[in-house]
Amino acid sequence: MQFQRLDIPDVVLMTPRVHEDVRGYFVETFRQDLFDSYCGHHTFVQDNHSRSNQGILRGLHYQWKYPQGKLVRVTRGEVFDVAVDLRESSPTFGRWVGVYLNDGNKQMLWIPAGFAHGFYVISEEAEFQYKCTDYYVPGDEYSLHWNDPxxxxxxxxxxxSSPVQTEKDAGGHGLSTAPRFV
Structure with a gap:
């Protein structure tokens, strides 16, 4: 597994080694000791899986009282995945990073707690899977507006074309009014 810190150093792109032969391929997608070395020790408590069609934008989501770190990957299709730093004390506050995740590159992205996260589906459809460091808590969900200037x-x-979103996501906060992390 290769680990690459992005322009926001706490966000880490992980590229697994793919072992291919006549049977297909094998990929080790998670290994606690390596993850701890590059991303810090975190306990994952919930796994999620979504399927979305082309042009769908999910996000930019975060929980404020119960923030979640997320380890995300695409198992079918392709998305453009974005993390926005909402930690006021961070030198990268208000900045974003984006990467293309797809079933071909098999890359994963670690997004620590304190970030908003979202993805836009490029392919006809995409299956997106992620591990979370805290549970989903209804009522503690916030979103940033996808095209906040x-x-x-x-x-x-x-x-x-504008992305397809839920009404809740389309009505997200701008950075200037969004609840932030210390």
Missing amino acids: DLAITWPLIYG
């Missing part, structure tokens, strides 16, 4: 995220929109 203060964030200026460069989304790779299909045909330049």
